[in-house]
Amino acid sequence: MLPPRRARLVASTTGLVVALAVLTACSDNGPDAGDAADDLAAALTSGNVAKVATTGSGPDHQTELDRIVEGLGTSTQKVTVKDVAEKDGAATVTLSTRRSINGATWSYETKASLVEGNDRWEVDWKPSLVAPVTKGERLVARTVAAERGDILGAEDEPLVTARPVVRVGIDKTRVDAKKAGTSAVALAKLLDIDTGTFRKRVEAAGPQAFVEGLVLRKGAGLPSGQDLEAIPGAVGIDAELPLAPTRAFGQPLLGTVGEATAETIKESKGALKAGDQVGLSGLQKRYDTRLRGTPGIEVTAITDEEGAEARELFAREPQAGKAVRTTLDPKLQAAADDILGDVDPASAIVAIRPSTGELLAVASGPGSDGNDTATSGRYAPGSTFKIVTALTFLRSGVTPETKVRCSPTVTVDGRTFKNYSDYPSSALGNVSLTTAIANSCNTAMIATRKKAPQARLADAAYALGLGRDVDLGVPAFLGSVPTTAKGTERAASMIGQGRIEASPLVMAVVAASVQDRRLVTPVLLPDLEPKDAPTPANPLNAQEAISLADMMRAVVTDGSGRFLLDVPGSPVGAKTGTAEYGDDVPPRTHAWMIGTHGNLAVAVFVGDGASGSATAGPLLEEFLRAAR
Template sequence: MRRVGSRQRVAALGCASAVIASLLAACSSGGPDARDAAEDLAAGLAKQDLSSVQTVKGGRVPQVDLERIVKGMDGLKPSVTVADVSEDGDTATAELATEWKLSGSTWQYTTPVALSKVDDAWQVTWSAAIVAPELGDDERLRVRTTPADRGDILGAGDQPIVTARDVDRIGIDKTKVPAEQAGASARALAQRIDIDPDAYAKQVEAAGPQAFVLGLVARSGSDAALSDGELAAIPGAVALPGSLPLAPSRTFGQPMLGVVGEATAEIVQKSKGSVRAGDTVGLSGLALRYDKQLRGSPGVIVEAVSSAEGAEPRALFTGKPTPGKPLRTTIDVAMQAAADEILAGVGPASAIVAIRPSTGQVVALASGAGGKGADTAASGHYPPGSTFKLVTALSLLRSGLTPSSQVPCTDTVTVDGRRFKNYSDYPGNAVGDIPLRTAIANSCNTAMIAMRDKAPQDQLAQAAAALGLGPDVDLGYPGFLGSVPEQAAGTEHAASMIGQGKIEASPLAMAVVAASVARGERVTPTLLADAPTKPATPATKPLTAGEAKQLQEMFRAVVTDGSGRFLADVPGGPVSAKTGTAEYGTDTPPRTHVWMIATHGDLAVSVFVADGESGSQTAGPLLEKFLRAAQ
């Protein structure tokens, strides 16, 4: 054997390396790659645009077929990646990993893709099974949602308020009436359930022959529900049983609780896919504000739907619904029901609010029907009238007065040419120089205005803040706690002394004032049990124990010696109260908003009626009914 020298060995190795490098360069210099074709396909499926994907000729047009397959997926698009590619000569197999995000569920799977090298380029062999596992060429995808159990809105002690209750879905079943009679039946039913007959008849006539056309959803057993006899008298009329999240009655807690119903087009659009047409959602109030929490996540079913006649859809994926979480409130169900019932016969906008001074928990937040859906109780903006005199009294105490200090209560007082007077039936024996306690008890306007120099506007604002009127807090629910300007002069300052001018409050705000006096420190109201309201920025001059005791004395004097005497026999302990009347409008004589606030044990109450005679005459009887019902 011939021995090779070292120089010869080096030369031979150099030649071999050159050959290998040449081969590697040849393999990487633009030759076709099956993975590139698979990546293009994955990107096209994710975008649902296969226009740039090269496919083997013959069979269905991939883009047209893809659009047919995913049409029932409600516009959803998946994430698609290439998991693996293996080549064998002029053929290759790719594995695609697909993931769909579906209403809280994730559908994941892999599908194989056959590729062929044609004219030195890799092309995809298209089939429906690329889109979903084992999908037949005559099948398409369809996604359906199954509703989750909606969370209840709970009251104090976790007593259900808004919960699933039985309803009747009243309408026309077109399978049960000849087509030529459907319009007449629709009109007859519409008249019976008090909806527009012509509009409903058009809707019924336009529906398909198998359709059920809803006319009204009524509580089972309510006056709006129809008896079997009434339904039988109208051909095609039926009442389908169902359930909806409802309060104990139609008026209970409205508009605080809000209503639940079918999602509007606007809600569907804003939801970005989380809500679909036909879903049950909150439409107002707490039901709307906390809809995501209450609604939970719907279940989802993806089906393969065949075009073959008589073929049943087959489920490809099922995601279970996630029930909604309850919303816990501080509302006392019995007190709320009493407040709603008391306001039921009140024509103007009205409200009753009740708060526990010890905790700040709102136990009743009732707005009467006269407000036409407005949340008068929490969000009303009204001058508080003489109920504000507790704030004025605090400001006067801080200037050195005491409940025994003499103040001038005259028939009238004039400020910068404007004449102020007392209310029409002000007691004659309480005129003259009288104690501040008596001026508050009988609600003397002129005495408060005469002492205006002792209570500059900025000090009124400070006193209001000390009693919870004005500070901005987040209740987790829209609320207005009042507004007291820090600057006012002349007649505007005079009007502020008696709760008019530019001073505004809601019934909730005045209940907070009453609660703060009773507790002896500023109360922060809370409506949501799991999210207590964060206190506002501390008042510049917080209420002191001495000031609170003097205010409580004057607050009580309204019942023992003044305009609230009719509350003296309410059982269950002493009642403290303050009446209020505030003029508004341009009528002669002016119309008046009327108020009354009170405390009774661990309860602070505010009653408001937008138009009435006086606090004691109009709001007073409502307050008395509520205090007796709350025992």
């Protein structure tokens, strides 16, 4: 017997073609069994054993190898020779295999018998030299999904967690193949999905397939058992999916989970395969790797004999995903979603706790068509921006009592600006800045623009949080104010139009900063380590904030927000906003309203409305009352 030989590693190389005419390695003393064993290991590593010389005239060993490993999918392997024991023209080779399957490593040893003859070594080919299988068995790898992590709200209350659903579809084992298409059409009509697409999917699927048509929450418009029984092959299968309490809750911020698309599978570089559940949008997509965890792998040896049981050869247990914590308050989020449920245009409600910056509700209405209007919308903020304008005035020596000129119209470079159509005549003329803000006088802001140079306007906006770069852990737009503007654009800037843009999120931040007497930084994911946003060169001070809060209170006591005066609890502060957009004549308008109420700051936006007070105002009032 030869002494144990040093193991020889054979690395797998893409596209490697091992062309072994025979397992032979000639030396001065004749064929060497050790070198022949290395050649066998190289052939097994590459998956190309067609040229390996074998004893006898058994089955084609390349076909046999392919049959054994086909069920492993895109696995790769590295094979080394651990030991060669030679005696009397025969050799026993111990092979060590490390096989990678979907990120799991399965290591095992097998034995191969070599026989010397005709100046070469030949392999006594058996399935057991490929893997620990017996004749007729083949390998099958099955992915075991990991339990997906929850998305949590305030006090770690589950927002998105496994909830019961019913997968409704066609089970092709329960319907004659020739009638499967007809059943597909009938079920598609029942589910109100595209009939042609579903029929093609059903007809293209294999004879053992279940083809899903729709996943429905239990109790949410499920077809009756009688309706399903009337369609051959139609079934409902109980399952669980990560879902929010309702379909609208937190969408699109929280996002959705579904089967991996061709694009996500390609991007995953082998981590995903068809049928895997992944995050498709929102937080579910952004933090999919964390939430999804690590799937398990189970490798079994099976035969095609009826009634034969599979033998488990290898298993890696799945590792559950980790939760993603948010600051969302379930009650307030549900209230915001419900309030926006019947709003046709794009809309949003954002609520912040000023004392901490925690986002309590981030809702985008159904009219947003799946877009996250609340955090990423880019709109002219209209007169809600007058809080910024007022801060700029204060910093130029204007006081809340200083008289400003509120005229019916004001003309700048040939363009005439005016107040809204039912502006109260009692608030015209020389009025205090507080009165001008309370009644939202456009002309007073524009007429006093020399007290608010454009660069200072941008500086004041930044002091209130508008224009900062804050990492929320999700895509977010916190506004933009140009530092230079001239002519009519400069005039429009004074009333939150021109090139000024804001999101509902940042207008809630502005209100929160006034309420807490300091610059508030919004927080959505408490575990996130945010990058530091540059601090304002001229930060908001307490006296400025108090003056702004008094003006916002005047909006409710004496101005365009009087309908909020009887909201119970802490005094309410507010500011309405209406911003023109588009080319229609008369122009269409965005409707805004921001409000403060104790330790709560809120921004409401409707993409197309009559005015801030008429369209956004009632939504704000409903939310403030629901928040009690």
